[in-house]
Amino acid sequence: MAELRFRNDEALEQPAVTLDSFLTQSNATAVRLESDEDARALIPHLDRLALVEIAFPKFRDGRGYSSARILREAGYTGELRAQGDVLVDQIVYLRRCGFDSFAPDAPLNPAVVAESLARFEHVYQGAADGAAPVWKRRHG
Amino acid sequence: MYKYDQYDQAIVDARVAEFSDQVRRRLAGDITEDQFKPLRLMNGLYLQLHAYMLRVAIPYGTLDSKQMRMLAHIARTYDRDYGHFTTRQNIQYNWIKLEDAPAILADLAKVEMHAIQTSGNCIRNISSDQYAGAAADEVADPRPWAELLRQWSTFHPEFSYLPRKFKIAVIASDEDRAAMKLHDIGIQLVKRDGKLGAAFYVGGGMGRTPMVAPLIKDFVPIEDYLSYSEACLRVYNRYGRRDNIYKARIKILIHELGADEYARQVEEEFAHVKTLGIDPPAAELERIAAFFAPPAFEVGLADTVDRNDPDFAVWLDQNVKAHKQPGYAIVNISLKPVGGIPGDASSAQIDVMADLAEKYSFDELRVTHAQNIVLPHVAKRDLYAVWQALNEADLAAPNLDLISDIIACPGLDYCSLANARSIPVAQKIAQRFADLDRQRTLGELKLKISGCINACGHHHAGHIGILGVDRKGTENYQLLLGGSGAEDTSLGKITGPGFDEDGIVDAVERVTDKYLALREGEERFLDTYRRVGFDPFKEAIYG
Structure with missing residues (x-):
C-alpha cells in the first residue's frame, strides 16, 4: 500500500503483478516494473492499467525516473507508485517525473515531505508534472 | 557575464535553504551518513582524508571580480587562507567544517554562485573554452550555450541519479582548449550553410578506462540542442551499467553498444523527446546571449608593447596570447610557480587577480582546465602594469604550457x-x-x-x-x-x-x-x- 498518495481516486486493492504476468494475463490492472524492465512494453496496454508500481531497489538506481516519464509522456494517467528505497530528498524529483504515490521501505516524515515539496517555486526544465520552466515564465 | 534574474536567484536561495535543512537533520542524527552522502555530494561536499572538501561551481570557468573576491573571503573566513582551482574550472576548499557549509553557500548565493552538482552522479559543472569571447577562431561564443545547459541540467529531475557522474564541455573553435573529446559529452558549435549547429561527441573520458569520444552526430540543428542532449542522457540513464561502478560511465555503454547503435537509439529517443517542447524559444537564447555581448572595446589602440624590461618580455612571450580585438591581448596567470602547489592561490592572490580583472579586463576572469587563471580582455598598453602587479603577488611565473605548468x-x-x-x-x-x-x-x-x-x-x-x-x-x-x-x-x-x-x-x-x-x-x-x-x-x- 502507498504510504503517501497524491490522488483523489480510490486506491486500488488489486496486487501488482510482474511485467511478464501482466503481458500474458489480460485481466490484470496493476503491474510492477523492476528497475531494469522496459516501461515502453506497457505502452500498448495503458488503457487497462490503473496502477504501475516502479521499484527502487537502491535510491542510487535512477532508472525509475526515466520509466515514469516515459509512461506519462505516453499518456498514462493512472496511479504511478515509487516503491522501495525512496527517500524524502528524492520526492521532488520523483513528483516531477510523474509519480503520484509512494511506498517507501522506511517511513517518511510527512512534515519534511511537505516542506521539500513546497521549497522550490521555480524549475528550469519541463518534465512530467506540468510545471512551467522558467524560460516560459520569462517569455510568457 | 550572465546575471541572475529573480528566477535564478530564487532557485539558488531555495537550494541554500534546502541544504541548511539537510545539514541540520544530519547534525541532529535524523539521517544517517549513508543517507546524507548523496545530498552533500550533490552540493559539492566531500568527506576527505582530514576534513570536508567543498567544491564551488564556476560555470564554464567565467566569473567577475565580485565573485572572485567572495572566493577569497571564503578561503580566509572558513578555510586556511587558500583555495585550489580544479581541472573542471571550479575551485575547491580543503578544510571545511560541515557546520559552516550552509553559511558558505549563503555567502556564495549573494554573488550568484553555488555548489550545485559539483559532485554526485549527476550532470556536473559545464566546462568551456577559457578564451571564449576573446579568441579569433570561434564560430560563436560558446558560453550562452553552456549557460543554457547549466539551467537545463540544474536539478534535472530525471538525471540526478545517473549511473555515474556526467561531464559536458562546449567549445566553438577547431582548436580545442577544453579537452572536449575527453568528456561524457563534448559539444563543438559549428556552422553549416551559415546556420549554427552542434557536433556531439559522446562517450569520452579518462579514469581507469580512458576513451576518446566518437562523433555521434555531426550537426544537430541548434533549435534541437536541448532535446538532443536530453535524448543522449535518457538512453544513458536507462541503459548505462549500474552493476559495477567502474563500468558505469557512458563511455562503457557506448563502447559495449558501439557508437552507431548508441547513435541510433539516441535518434529514436530524440524523435520522441522533440515532441515534448523541451527546447526554449529563440528569445530565451537571445536573452542569455545578450549577457555575453562583447565588452566596450576601445578602438584604435596601438598593438605595440614596450619590451624593454627583459623579465616582462619573457612573460609576454609565454603567457600572453592573441586577442580577436586589435590592441587587446589575453593574459594567462600561471598558478604554477616553481615549488608551489599546482592550482593553489592564497586569498590575497585571489584578491589581486580580482582587482586586476576589475581594473584592466572588463571585470572578467576565467579559470582554465589546466588550473590557471585568465584575464580575457586586457589592452596591450596595460600589459606592463598588469605584469608588475602580478609579479608583486608572485603570480607572474612565465611558464604557460611549459614543463612546469603541471x-x-x-x-x-x-x-x-x-x-x-x-x-x-x-x-x-x-x-x-x-x-x-x-x-x-x-x-x-x-x-x-x-x-x-x-x-x-x-x-x-x-x-x-x-x-x-x-x-x-x-x-x-x-x-x-x-x-x-x-x-x-x-x-x-x-x-x-x-x-x-x-x-x-x-x-x-x-x-x-x-x-x-x-x-x-x-x-x-x-x-x-x-x-x-x-x-x-x-x-x-x-x-
Whole structure:
C-alpha cells in the first residue's frame, strides 16, 4: 500500500503483478516494473492499467525516473507508485517525473515531505508534472 | 557575464535553504551518513582524508571580480587562507567544517554562485573554452550555450541519479582548449550553410578506462540542442551499467553498444523527446546571449608593447596570447610557480587577480582546465602594469604550457581515493626544470599527474603523463607518453615498470633529453614522439 498518495481516486486493492504476468494475463490492472524492465512494453496496454508500481531497489538506481516519464509522456494517467528505497530528498524529483504515490521501505516524515515539496517555486526544465520552466515564465 | 534574474536567484536561495535543512537533520542524527552522502555530494561536499572538501561551481570557468573576491573571503573566513582551482574550472576548499557549509553557500548565493552538482552522479559543472569571447577562431561564443545547459541540467529531475557522474564541455573553435573529446559529452558549435549547429561527441573520458569520444552526430540543428542532449542522457540513464561502478560511465555503454547503435537509439529517443517542447524559444537564447555581448572595446589602440624590461618580455612571450580585438591581448596567470602547489592561490592572490580583472579586463576572469587563471580582455598598453602587479603577488611565473605548468590532482595529501601523492612529484619536477631557459628550449610540453587511476590529474592526456599507484604499500609512479587533450586528442601509452618518487623525476629528464636529441626543426615534444614512436624513448628510459 502507498504510504503517501497524491490522488483523489480510490486506491486500488488489486496486487501488482510482474511485467511478464501482466503481458500474458489480460485481466490484470496493476503491474510492477523492476528497475531494469522496459516501461515502453506497457505502452500498448495503458488503457487497462490503473496502477504501475516502479521499484527502487537502491535510491542510487535512477532508472525509475526515466520509466515514469516515459509512461506519462505516453499518456498514462493512472496511479504511478515509487516503491522501495525512496527517500524524502528524492520526492521532488520523483513528483516531477510523474509519480503520484509512494511506498517507501522506511517511513517518511510527512512534515519534511511537505516542506521539500513546497521549497522550490521555480524549475528550469519541463518534465512530467506540468510545471512551467522558467524560460516560459520569462517569455510568457 | 550572465546575471541572475529573480528566477535564478530564487532557485539558488531555495537550494541554500534546502541544504541548511539537510545539514541540520544530519547534525541532529535524523539521517544517517549513508543517507546524507548523496545530498552533500550533490552540493559539492566531500568527506576527505582530514576534513570536508567543498567544491564551488564556476560555470564554464567565467566569473567577475565580485565573485572572485567572495572566493577569497571564503578561503580566509572558513578555510586556511587558500583555495585550489580544479581541472573542471571550479575551485575547491580543503578544510571545511560541515557546520559552516550552509553559511558558505549563503555567502556564495549573494554573488550568484553555488555548489550545485559539483559532485554526485549527476550532470556536473559545464566546462568551456577559457578564451571564449576573446579568441579569433570561434564560430560563436560558446558560453550562452553552456549557460543554457547549466539551467537545463540544474536539478534535472530525471538525471540526478545517473549511473555515474556526467561531464559536458562546449567549445566553438577547431582548436580545442577544453579537452572536449575527453568528456561524457563534448559539444563543438559549428556552422553549416551559415546556420549554427552542434557536433556531439559522446562517450569520452579518462579514469581507469580512458576513451576518446566518437562523433555521434555531426550537426544537430541548434533549435534541437536541448532535446538532443536530453535524448543522449535518457538512453544513458536507462541503459548505462549500474552493476559495477567502474563500468558505469557512458563511455562503457557506448563502447559495449558501439557508437552507431548508441547513435541510433539516441535518434529514436530524440524523435520522441522533440515532441515534448523541451527546447526554449529563440528569445530565451537571445536573452542569455545578450549577457555575453562583447565588452566596450576601445578602438584604435596601438598593438605595440614596450619590451624593454627583459623579465616582462619573457612573460609576454609565454603567457600572453592573441586577442580577436586589435590592441587587446589575453593574459594567462600561471598558478604554477616553481615549488608551489599546482592550482593553489592564497586569498590575497585571489584578491589581486580580482582587482586586476576589475581594473584592466572588463571585470572578467576565467579559470582554465589546466588550473590557471585568465584575464580575457586586457589592452596591450596595460600589459606592463598588469605584469608588475602580478609579479608583486608572485603570480607572474612565465611558464604557460611549459614543463612546469603541471596539472596535478590533490593526491594522497588530501584525497581519500588517492594511492600516491601528486603534489610533491609536481614540485620536484618543476624544481628539476626550474631553469627557465631550459624549459623554453623544451617548448610546449604538457605534463599531467594523477595520484590514482581515476585520472583527475588528466595523466592520459599529458604529452608526458604520470600515474601514481600503490605497489605493495609503497608509492610507485608509472610514466605515460604521447597523450593530448587538444584537438589532436590522443591517449598516452605506459612506458613500462614504474619508479619511486625520485626515479620518476629522472625518467622524465631522460625523456626530455632524448627529445632534444631527436627533435627536428620546430617540432614540439609531442610531434617528435609521434614521428619517431615509442621505442626510442623506452630505450632511453630503461636502457
